Amino acid sequence: MGVKTGEVLWQAKQKCPGLVIVPPDFKKYLRFSRMAREIYADYTNQIEAFGIDENWLDVTGAEHISGDGEKIADTIRQRVKSELGVTVSVGVSWNKTFAKLGSDMKKPDAITVISENNFKQKVWPLPVGxxxxVGRATKQKFANRAIFTIGDLAKRNVRDLKLLLGVWGETLWQFANGFDNAPIRQLGEESIVKSVGNSTTTVRDLVNIEDVKLIIYVLAESVAVRLRSHGLKCTTVAISVRNNELISFERQGKISTPTFVSGDIAAKAMELFKANYTWDKPIRSLGVRGADLVTADRHIQLNLFKCDQSDRESLERTIDSLRERFGSYCIQRCAMMIDSNLTGFNPKNDHVIHPVAFTR
Amino acid sequence: MKIFCNRSQLQHAVQTVQKAVASKTPLPILTGIYLEAKNDKLELQATDYEIGISCTIDANIEQPGAIVLSGRYFQEMVRKLPGESIEISTSTEERTIKITAGNSQFNLLSLPAEEFPVLRQINSENPIIVKDYCLRELIKKTVFACANDEARPIFTGGLLEIKDQEIRLVATNTHRLALKKDSLESGSDQMKLIIPAKILSELARLLVGEDAQDVTLSWQKNQVGIAFDNVYIISRLIEGQFPDYNKVIPPSYTTTIEINTDEFLAAVERVSLLAKDGEYNVAKFNFTNDEVIITSNNPDVGKAYETVNATLSGNGLEIAFNAKYIIDILKNIDSENIIFSLNTELSPACITPDNDSNYTYIITPVRTN
Structure with a gap:
């Protein structure tokens, strides 16, 4: 019917009048995702999450217990279906890229095996996107150079691709040829944090600066909490903005002293937003990120014109411990009460997507 | 245009205006030096729209006119030309300029003079007149304290304040603040200007005349004009509200220490060699009854320890500072001894020369964990 991911409901209904709309239940989603992971853990200890509902499993070495990759994939598929009542699609391959690709090829409740013998027939005819x-921008660059399928990409001279995309060109070429050898992380292994960010697609489009301010404060609070829990401060704040046509951009700026205080992060984020958004379209989604992280326990050069930050820092720490004991809504900024529909989400608990560390 | 002028005078004028020649600009005309000849005077001008400098010298003018020459080539050429007299003449049909000195002759392509944004002098009703040595001292003793990062533009300039026959220049990067005062001979209206540090430094460089002379400052809206000798500088001002610096100067201190400036400077410089820790040069100062113990500790490199004799009145104190901020001020103090005044290990401290109550330097400590 032409209904796409990210489309708003009324548009989807226009395209498909009989559309059945099921309200989302994010908590349930997360719970099932966790339960599925428990099943995976019966087969390997190398489980790496990719977003909230996808995982890579390295089952090398488990063949003599549970059978080969295809066998394990089928067992998992059946177990998830019978134990959790949901269907999964599995891609089986010798590298992460093709495994992910395979999982998307046949849906739902299916298994696709991409082996070193058949990948040229199975993978290469697929569109490079x-x-x-390979996102929208890269796809466009490839199209300009007559690269339309994954096979086109694989057969190109790697040096041309390097000229086109830099180091990334070589990486993508390796992916297309199945040379991806990135390991799958061990369960519980966490990568070094490089930046801390939260983003959200709002329940309704944001139409003015007040809306934006609310969301930025919610996101900044979550970023600040997470910075504190890692014992870090950020020296750069970045925002990402996506409008209702799904066009997005990111802007970033430095702050004068490293901080994990939500007010400082939000103020910089607002400054960046005001300087960069012209309100030609309403906003669908916003993100706030703290980068250039430094440890929080370093020396602090005091400021002549600002009062000592330590009071504000301990205030935020106090709020953290209050929330830990009495729940995240026990203490809120007043502004959050203005439109609790809009701000009634907790990015820290609900929306933390452990990022994809693909190239480490 | 056809003129004759003295080479060393011309060289001086070119050097004076050269700092205003734009190097990176989308407007090619701003990379040039403007020369205008009339009434037995040759005026040179350059501007990058941030700062504009004009310098006028005597010349023997046969035919008046205005031209613009490539700043870079003209400046290098004038420096190397032989002889004492230089002839500059234009040939309109070729759009080139002929420069002759001794046996050498150059033909430089000219830029379109009508495109050059000629500086307009500012005429304010009550200009301030200040002696050049006084202004130079104000600048040299404060400008180093300005901020470098453009994130806070207001602190990339110095605040020039005039009030009740007193002139003050204040500079800060929010972690340290330098304030220098002087008295004016003639009274003036109150005023506050924030002048970019770059322009202040440039002004201090140009104010080196041997004889004392008057500097006239006039301003309007967001521009200030500075006139002295044969030079006129026009600069943009930094707009915004400079925070109230009086508030950050502590009214009283519980501890004061007198230390020999040179000994203290040398010791801090040595100790700071091992003080590099991240972006701060943290050195600890332990003020006791008869000495200051200065230490630094860098786990990756090693430790430093040094003592300097001092006379303390009040309570002893241990406090950490960014050593660079201490070195900066000590280098700018000419008196034999300094007075270091403190309150607690987390409140701003003050350093002043023992013989000059018009010079104040406030420094914030570093909170160590």
Whole structure:
């Protein structure tokens, strides 16, 4: 019917009048995702999450217990279906890129095996946009150079691709040829944090600066909490903005002293937003990120014109412990009460997507 | 245009205006030096729209006119030309300019003079007149304290304040603040200007005349004009509200220490060699009854320890500072001894020369964990 991911409901209904709309239940989603992971853990300890509902499993070495990759994939598929009542699609391959690609090829409740013998027939005819990390911009660049399928990409001279996309060109070429050898992380292994960010697609489009301010404060609070829990401060704040036509951009700026205080992060984010958005379209989604992280326990050069930050820092720490004991809504900024529909989400608990560390 | 002028005078004029020649600009005309000849005077001008400098010298003018020459080539050429007299003449049909000195002759392509944004002098009703040595001292003793990062533009300039026959220049990067005062001979209206540090430094460089002379400052809206000798500088001002610096100067201190300036400077410089820790040069100062113990500790490199004799009145104190901020001020103090005044290990401290109550330097400590 032409209904796409990210489309608003009324548009989807216009395209498909009989559309059945099921309200989302994010908590349930997360719970099932966790339960599925428990099943995966019966087969390997190398489980790496990709977003909230996808995982890579490295089952090398488990063949003599549970059978080969295809066998394990089928067992998992059946177990998830019978134990959780949901269907999964599995891609089986010798590298992460093709495994992900395979999982998307046949849906739902299916298994696709991409082996070193058949990948040229199975993978190469696919449009290049299906390859992991080939987004809209890269796809356009490829199209300009007559690269339309993954096979086109694989057969190109790697040096030309390097000229086109830099280091990334070589990486994508390796992916297309199945040379991706990135390991799958061990369960519980966390990568070094490089930046801390939260983003959200809002329940309704944001139409003015007041709306934006609310969301930025919610996101900044979550970023600040997470910075504190890692014992870090950020020296750069970045925002990402996506309008209702799904066009997005990111802007970033430095702050004068490293901080994990939500007010400082939100103020910088607002400054960046005001300087960069012209309100030609309403906003669908916003993100706030703290980067250039430094440890929080370093020396602090005091400021002549600002009072000592330590009071504000301990205030935020106090709020953290209050929330830990009495729940995240026990203490809120007043502004959050203005439109609790809009701000009634908790990015820290609900929306933390452990990022994809693909190239480490 | 056809003129004759003295080479060393011309060289001086070119050097004076050269700092205003734009190097990176989308407007090619701003990379040039403007020369205008009339009434036995040759005026040179350059501007990058941030700062504009004009310098006028005597010349023997046969035919008046105005031209613009490539700043870079003209400046290098004038420096190397032989002889004492230089002839500059234009040939309109070729759009080139002929420069002759001794046996050498150059033909430089000219830029379109009508495109050059000729500086307009500012005429304010009550200009301030200040002696050049006084202004130079104000600038040299404060400008180093300005901020470098453009994120806070207001602190990339110095605040020039005039009030009740007193002239003050204040500079700060929010972690340290330098304030220098002087008295004016003639009274003036109150005023506050924030002048970019770059322009202040440039002004201090140009104010080196041997004889004392008057500097006239006039301003309007967001521009200030500075006139002295044969030079006129026009600069943009930084707009915004400079925070109230009086508030950050502590009214009283519980501890004061007198230390020999040179000994203290040398010791801090040595100790700071091992003080690099991240972006701060943190050195600890332990003020006791008869000495200051200065230490630094860098786990990756090693430790430093040094003592300097001092006379303390009040309570002893241990406090950490960014050593660079201490070195900066000590280098600018000419008196034999300094007075270091403190309150607590987390409140701003003050350093002043023992013989000059018009010079104040406030520094914030570093909170160590």
């Amino acid at each position: 299906d390859l992991l990390y």
